[in-house]
Amino acid sequence: MTEAMKGKKNSILLESTEIKGYVFSNRYVCAPFDIAKAENNGIITEELLTIYGSRVGPSLIIVEQAAVAKAGQYRERLIFTDRDECINGLEKLANVIHQNNQVAVMQINHAGSAADISLTGLEAVAPSAVIHPTVKRSMPRALTVLEIKEIKEAFIQAALRVKEAGFDGVEIHNCHGFLLSQFLSPLTNKRSDEYGGSLDNRSRLLLEIVKGVRKAVGEEFLLLVRLGLDDFLSGGMTAEDGCLVAEKLQEAGIDILDISTGLMSPLSLPGPAMLRELLKKAKAHVTIPVIGAGALENIEIAADMVEKEEVDFIALARKIMKQPNYVEELLETINTKV
Numbered sequence: 181m182t183e184a185m186k187g188k189k190n191s192i193l194l195e196s197t198e199i200k201g202y203v204f205s206n207r208y209v210c211a212p213f214d215i216a217k218a219e220n221n222g223i224i225t226e227e228l229l230t231i232y233g234s235r236v237g238p239s240l241i242i243v244e245q246a247a248v249a250k251a252g253q254y255r256e257r258l259i260f261t262d263r264d265e266c267i268n269g270l271e272k273l274a275n276v277i278h279q280n281n282q283v284a285v286m287q288i289n290h291a292g293s294a295a296d297i298s299l300t301g302l303e304a305v306a307p308s309a310v311i312h313p314t315v316k317r318s319m320p321r322a323l324t325v326l327e328i329k330e331i332k333e334a335f336i337q338a339a340l341r342v343k344e345a346g347f348d349g350v351e352i353h354n355c356h357g358f359l360l361s362q363f364l365s366p367l368t369n370k371r372s373d374e375y376g377g378s379l380d381n382r383s384r385l386l387l388e389i390v391k392g393v394r395k396a397v398g399e400e401f402l403l404l405v406r407l408g409l410d411d412f413l414s415g416g417m418t419a420e421d422g423c424l425v426a427e428k429l430q431e432a433g434i435d436i437l438d439i440s441t442g443l444m445s446p447l448s449l450p451g452p453a454m455l456r457e458l459l460k461k462a463k464a465h466v467t468i469p470v471i472g473a474g475a476l477e478n479i480e481i482a483a484d485m486v487e488k489e490e491v492d493f494i495a496l497a498r499k500i501m502k503q504p505n506y507v508e509e510l511l512e513t514i515n516t517k518v
């Protein structure tokens with residue numbers, strides 16, 4: 181902290197921190213939120229470059245979910261990471277973020293039973309043949325073990341492309357009802373093989389992906405998981421189980437834990453700071469830095485949470501979607517108040 185910052189109210193949010201040599205100039209993160217502005221084939225557009233370039237302020241930008249495979253496409257015009265042809269555009273995106281002195285991370289995802297089959301033209305797949313409890317799209321087909329291994333490989337290859345494009349890290353999407361949260365949840369995972377049943381089995385694919393990605397990208401590349409800690413649905417994943425998964429992720433070598441909800445979207449919960457209790461629980465189980473989101477635009481609340489070590493980074497989505505330089509203004513407000 182500089183001399184000028186000392187004594188300023190809420191200045192903890194301006195504190196820089198370093199992880200594996202990457203400098204995070206403050207405690208704000210641009211959360212991943214899909215804006216569906218890629219080409220229909222998943223290639224980065226000029227429009228996307230302009231929008232990401234205007235998101236000044238956060239020290240870390242986590243780029244919206246990018247599909248690792250066609251069958252895992254959730255909605256129209258998502259970014260894709262499923263083939264080498266995508267790398268050139270991703271490189272331009274990483275450059276735009278770096279020009280703003282921000283750490284650049286890309287989120288990668290497979291939608292599972294939440295995929296839009298009218299776009300993919302492919303059968304939806306999932307851990308088990310269970311209709312998605314919240315999105316309620318088509319009845320998926322249960323994946324074979326061979327197909328599960330192919331999906332793991334798709335995540336690894338996607339991470340390698342993100343690295344080749346010049347990003348600083350990759351985030352595995354394991355929340356909001358997409359494929360990996362479908363594996364974690366007893367409501368959507370009814371398998372009786374090594375990928376279903378016990379928590380160890382339900383978290384096996386996530387852990388295999390994390391270990392496979394780490395081995396492929398090396399130790400210097402940042403590896404994040406956005407973990408849905410709690411399904412907030414009766415009979416679903418509980419925060420207690422989520423915390424055990426968080427511990428395993430730390431053991432497996434992830435660098436930052438990003439916390440959100442499991443099968444349910446966080447947007448269905450009342451704010452402000454709707455995930456505060458969840459974040460506290462997760463943070464108590466790990467020593468690696470934790471990112472939290474969920475209506476955290478109030479500076480006092482955000483600073484209190486960081487001060488009390490309930491979370492290390494504050495992520496914002498909808499505010500930045502409405503106003504791309506929202507965090508820059510927040511930082512100025514903090515900077516001018518004594």
Ligand SMILES: Cc1cc2nc3c(=O)[nH]c(=O)nc-3n(C[C@H](O)[C@H](O)[C@H](O)COP(=O)(O)O)c2cc1C
Pocket residue numbers: 211212213214215244245287353355356406440446447473474475476495496497498499
């Ligand atoms: C339109 C929209 C798209 C979103 N897309 C993603 C996404 O791609 N990946 C993800 O992890 N979360 C996604 N989210 C959730 C946000 O990252 C965030 O967790 C949520 O909006 C709560 O934060 P907020 O109150 O600051 O908006 C999305 C949210 C919105 C509103």
